[in-house]
Amino acid sequence: MKKNLYFEDVEIGDDIGPIKRSVTDEDVIEFVSVREKKIIPSRFTSKEVANSEGLPEAIVPGPMNIALMAQVLTDWSDTVCLLKIDVVFRQTVPHNKDLIFSGIVTDKDETGGSTKLECDVVMENSDEVKLVIGTGVIALPNKP
């Protein structure tokens, strides 16, 4: 069971994750369906379309990658409040392949003015190639 984290529990250098998962074809279709009622084959949902655009396989949409990166932080503890996430896409992200997500706390507001923390987050493939990198700002509650 996940532990409820509080601001006082966390130190700079604390690890977040790692979490290993993959994104299936069905996951991508479900994601795209949030906005589009009728799925039009695209580089995200069709290997053939992806191939025609020079990609070896269908890829995970950028907004889905960001959602997954954000989830690494919000999954850390149910007490996490995500304030900001900033990502850079380094490589395309394939369907149905192992992805490893991890993070590290890089800064902590020690002024007493807020309970904000800054974190680095990364998504890598099984060869440890960084596919998406980013930074997040989160807030945790003070210990009761």
Place this chain on the structure above:
Amino acid sequence: MTTDEGIVYDRSLLGVETHIGTFKLTREMLLGFAKSTGETNPRYVGDNNGDGDIAAPPTICNVFVSGVSRPDIKLEFGEISFFAGQSIECKAEIRPGDVLSASTKLDNVYAKTGRSGKMVFAVWETKFRNQDDATVALVTESFVRRNKNR
């Protein structure tokens, strides 16, 4: 060093907000988004039956940004374009039934020179407001243009 000196583009678009859509967020959409990303946090998925009070996963606005058609800034530089990066600021919680209005503006255009030569970045900021006119999210996207490697 960054500068916009000498970059030719339609400067009249800088800072001009363009409405890009209105989106009603249903509970079904929120749960679909959460399910597709393997979300398990009860704050976003409710109880085991998907019932109960829920909020939207924090990056949900991003779904509505992708594929949006924006004004052509008529940038006279570069042969190839890339999506360079994106940030999302979560300003307030989004709940089922919220109606979000989105507007986008060209926030900045600047050049950087690196090992591969000059690159020009165009930065767009998209603001989502709810039915009470409160800003719930700010999405900043950066696109880069550069010349092909010779």
